[in-house]
Amino acid sequence: MGQTLAEKIFSRHSGRDVHAGDFVLADLDYVMAHDTTCAWALEPFSQIAKKVFDPKKIIIPFDHAFPAPNVAMAKLQSEIRAFAEEQGIPIIYDGVCHQIMAESYTVPGMLVLGADSHSPTGGGMSCLEIGVGSTDAAIAMATGKCWFRVPQTIRIRIDGKLKPGVYAKDVILLCARELGPSGGNYRVLEYVGSTVESFGVPERLTLTNMSAELGCKTAIVPADDHTAQYLQEMGRPQPFERLRSDPDARFEREITYRVDELEPMIACPPDVDHDVPVREVAGRKLDQVFIGSCTNCRIEDLEIVYGIWKGKKVKPGLRAIITPASRRVYEEALRRGYLEEFSRAGAMITSPGCGACLGRAGGVLFDKEVCLSTSNRNFEGRMGSPLAEIYLASPATAAASALTGVITDPREFVHEPVGSF
Amino acid sequence: MNWKFGDNINTDLVTPGRYNITTDPKELAKVCFIEYRPEFAKNVKPGDFVIAGENFGCGSSRETAVTSLRTCGIEAVVAKSFARIFFRNSLNQGLICATTDTSNIEEGDKLELDIDRQVLVNKTKGEELEVKIPSMMLRLREEGGIIPYLKKHGLGALEELRKM
Numbered sequence: 302m303g304q305t306l307a308e309k310i311f312s313r314h315s316g317r318d319v320h321a322g323d324f325v326l327a328d329l330d331y332v333m334a335h336d337t338t339c340a341w342a343l344e345p346f347s348q349i350a351k352k353v354f355d356p357k358k359i360i361i362p363f364d365h366a367f368p369a370p371n372v373a374m375a376k377l378q379s380e381i382r383a384f385a386e387e388q389g390i391p392i393i394y395d396g397v398c399h400q401i402m403a404e405s406y407t408v409p410g411m412l413v414l415g416a417d418s419h420s421p422t423g424g425g426m427s428c429l430e431i432g433v434g435s436t437d438a439a440i441a442m443a444t445g446k447c448w449f450r451v452p453q454t455i456r457i458r459i460d461g462k463l464k465p466g467v468y469a470k471d472v473i474l475l476c477a478r479e480l481g482p483s484g485g486n487y488r489v490l491e492y493v494g495s496t497v498e499s500f501g502v503p504e505r506l507t508l509t510n511m512s513a514e515l516g517c518k519t520a521i522v523p524a525d526d527h528t529a530q531y532l533q534e535m536g537r538p539q540p541f542e543r544l545r546s547d548p549d550a551r552f553e554r555e556i557t558y559r560v561d562e563l564e565p566m567i568a569c570p571p572d573v574d575h576d577v578p579v580r581e582v583a584g585r586k587l588d589q590v591f592i593g594s595c596t597n598c599r600i601e602d603l604e605i606v607y608g609i610w611k612g613k614k615v616k617p618g619l620r621a622i623i624t625p626a627s628r629r630v631y632e633e634a635l636r637r638g639y640l641e642e643f644s645r646a647g648a649m650i651t652s653p654g655c656g657a658c659l660g661r662a663g664g665v666l667f668d669k670e671v672c673l674s675t676s677n678r679n680f681e682g683r684m685g686s687p688l689a690e691i692y693l694a695s696p697a698t699a700a701a702s703a704l705t706g707v708i709t710d711p712r713e714f715v716h717e718p719v720g721s722f
Numbered sequence: 723m724n725w726k727f728g729d730n731i732n733t734d735l736v737t738p739g740r741y742n743i744t745t746d747p748k749e750l751a752k753v754c755f756i757e758y759r760p761e762f763a764k765n766v767k768p769g770d771f772v773i774a775g776e777n778f779g780c781g782s783s784r785e786t787a788v789t790s791l792r793t794c795g796i797e798a799v800v801a802k803s804f805a806r807i808f809f810r811n812s813l814n815q816g817l818i819c820a821t822t823d824t825s826n827i828e829e830g831d832k833l834e835l836d837i838d839r840q841v842l843v844n845k846t847k848g849e850e851l852e853v854k855i856p857s858m859m860l861r862l863r864e865e866g867g868i869i870p871y872l873k874k875h876g877l878g879a880l881e882e883l884r885k886m
Contacts, residue, residue: 324884341745341785345869349877373743418783418807434785434811436868440880448883482730483777487806516780516805572730659739680734680781687757 303547305454306521307489310429310544314412321453321551329358330411330428332441335398336363338416340377341435342442343384350443353388359442361385362393362401364654370662396627396653399423399595402430403506404629408532409524409541414441419677421490421513422595425506426531427524427544429489432513452487452518453553454546458494461561466712468605469504470597470675470695472496473511474566475558478576485517488553491546492522496560502531503599510596511677514573565711567673568693571681579698579710587671590615590703591657591664591684592648592696593624594676600633602675602696607639609700609714610646616706621648622664624656648703660684666691673708675699724829725762727774732781733808737790750786751793768795771833773824775801779808785815792817798835800824800842800853813856816863820853827851858886 304312304320312318315325334342339361346353353359361381369375385392395401398415399422407413409427413420416438423430433447441447459472490512497505505522512520523545532538546552564578592598592606603625615621623643625631631653634640640650657664658676666672666685672692674684679691694702697711704714741753755762772791778801779787788811791799798818802825812819820835822842827833831846835853837860842851865871872879 326880326884337742338783338785341789344745348869349872371743377743377745416783418781432783432807434783434788434807434814436785436814437810440868440872440877444877444880446880448880482780483803483805486777486803516777518806661739678734678781680732682738682757683734685740 302551303549305489305546305550305552306491306523306544307429307454308451308550310410310412311449311451313410319451321451323451324448325451326446326448327412329414329441329445329447331358331360331402331406331413332438333360333362333398333402333413334416334435334438335361335365336367336374336378336381337365338435338438339381342416342439343380345436345439346442349440353390353442354445356389358445359390360393360402360406361390362395362398364397365659366661367394367654368652396625396630397595397655399510400599400626400630403502404535404627405537408539409528410544414438414447419510419513419595421517421520422506422510424509424512424519424521425502427522427528429519429521431519452489454489454491455485456491456493456546456552456555458555458557459492459496459560460494460557461496461559463496463560463563465717466565466697466715467563468695468697469500469507471563471566472560473508474568474576474693475560475563477511477514477568477574479558480515481574482514482572483516485512485515487518490515490517490520492520494557497522498525501527501601503601506599507596514677565695565698567698567708568679570679570690570692573677573679573693579694579708582692583708583710585671585708587619587673587702587706587708589620589622589664589666589670589672590699591622591624591672591674591676592699593622593626593656594658594674595626596677597675597696598624598626598630600630603630603634603639605696606700607642609697609711610704611642613646613704615647615703617647619703619706620664621703622651622657623648624651624663625653627653657684673699673702723767724771724773724827724831724833725759725766726827726829727772727778729775730777730780731774733779733784733787734781736787737784742784742786747789747793750790754790754794763794766794766796769797770795771797772799773801773827774799775824776803778804780805783807785811788812788815788817800827813859813862814868816867818855818859818863820855822851822853858883861886
């Protein structure tokens with residue numbers, strides 16, 4: 302019987318051929334935990350092991366509340382630091398965990414465990430990166446293994462050429478509307494189709510990142526020339542297997558979306574699946590625009606913001622915050638003159654990390670404030686007060702809206718397609 | 723008593739980010755649902771049930787959501803369906819997640835979970851609901867969670883999970 306891409310990766314990491322439904326105790330290529338989830342892994346780890354299975358395979362980025370915004374977080378971080386030093390693991394201060402994994406570590410075909418729910422981001426680099434909690438992370442740090450039930454795959458084919466002003470974020474918001482917050486539960490979402498094939502890795506990361514909001518175990522895009530190019534750009538070119546689902550693989554479902562006529566989309570508070578065209582809520586006054594997060598703050602996203610903001614100013618009184626997803630993105634944005642332009646336009650630029658996305662620091666919201674964010678979650682209370690409201694959209698929509706001070710369709714500012722976007 | 727919630731209750735509601743700053747289970751119990759249902763933490767009693775709709779525990783992977791509920795003494799979370807990371811975290815900590823159609827359960831109903839028969843008895847309505855609880859979840863709960871299980875049997879016992 303043919304195998305899906307996911308079944309092949311699980312098979313390679315379990316030493317035998319497996320299919321959906323099988324129980325496996327799989328070998329992991331990396332285990333990732335960050336400044337929040339690693340803190341709760343320390344005690345369980347200490348109960349079952351003294352030394353980690355391989356310090357070179359454990360990645361600990363500090364990103365969620367970093368640099369520490371208060372004494373409580375500083376305490377937790379100092380505990381993780383002590384553990385990491387004891388184990389010979391360097392702590393990474395270079396930005397959001399998922400961005401770091403894609404830039405510096407993952408290779409197509411890997412099986413990675415991430416103590417974070419947005420671990421599916423890894424699928425943009427054509428590996429299986431699966432999210433778990435701190436106890437599973439602790440066991441993985443001790444053993445280099447994790448048990449799984451091999452998941453079913455839902456294959457999502459996305460075809461068509463995106464119009465100007467429409468981007469990968471709009472595509473995944475469409476999928477969120479169609480599938481809902483549990484539409485992908487326990488499954489792998491495999492993205493194929495002409496649109497996906499035209500996306501570089503940065504856009505694929507947007508798709509797979511936000512797939513976590515559909516409840517999936519993980520998401521994946523098959524590796525190709527774009528993947529090779531990205532590895533080249535990241536300074537770590539290497540050969541990899543171009544794994545694909547077999548023609549006779551069994552999928553639980555196959556869905557096709559045509560996106561030629563797709564408009565810029567926006568997720569309305571407080572649900573990730575309440576997605577409408579931006580023009581339907583245009584004109585809503587904003588207090589804050591957050592351009593950041595592992596979903597959408599790579600250099601390609603900042604290039605779009607720069608194109609829209611060049612020579613203009615952010616609406617006076619509106620808080621526009623730019624939080625690059627990594628040190629690498631920050632430095633490239635610096636080199637290209639983007640950060641100077643952003644500052645001149647009136648935006649605040651913060652150090653790479655999760656920032657305002659989760660309401661701990663870098664742009665916390667008060668009661669009744671309205672924020673437009675390029676991140677992936679708009680739950681009640683996500684960015685601060687439970688009485689605040691969060692809209693989710695693309696960097697283009699965010700940039701356009703920062704200029705006007707109200708939710709704005711980016712097509713008012715974007716007329717030509719920008720490269721592969 | 724029972725605490726009834728709707729669909730898609732995410733873990734940011736159970737332990738909001740700004741309270742997710744301690745590893746002390748007792749402190750986490752004090753902030754359970756602190757903004758979403760402020761009376762919960764003060765009034766919850768050991769043996770109470772959390773009743774919910776679809777996709778309970780979605781969103782962030784934070785294990786504090788499970789720690790918090792477990793330390794409050796919740797007997798079980800009974801829901802129409804569970805999000806996967808919350809379910810796994812519950813497996814690991816020995817918190818029972820029972821799956822069934824909860825539409826007809828009200829907060830005032832007197833409930834009893836019969837684990838052996840895999841049945842939720844609603845004494846007030848005189849009904850019995852079949853619930854699904856994976857055998858692995860029950861076995862790990864007997865052991866006090868996966869960490870005590872591994873501590874007692876050694877790390878090699880991970881292989882034995884397949885037989886549960």
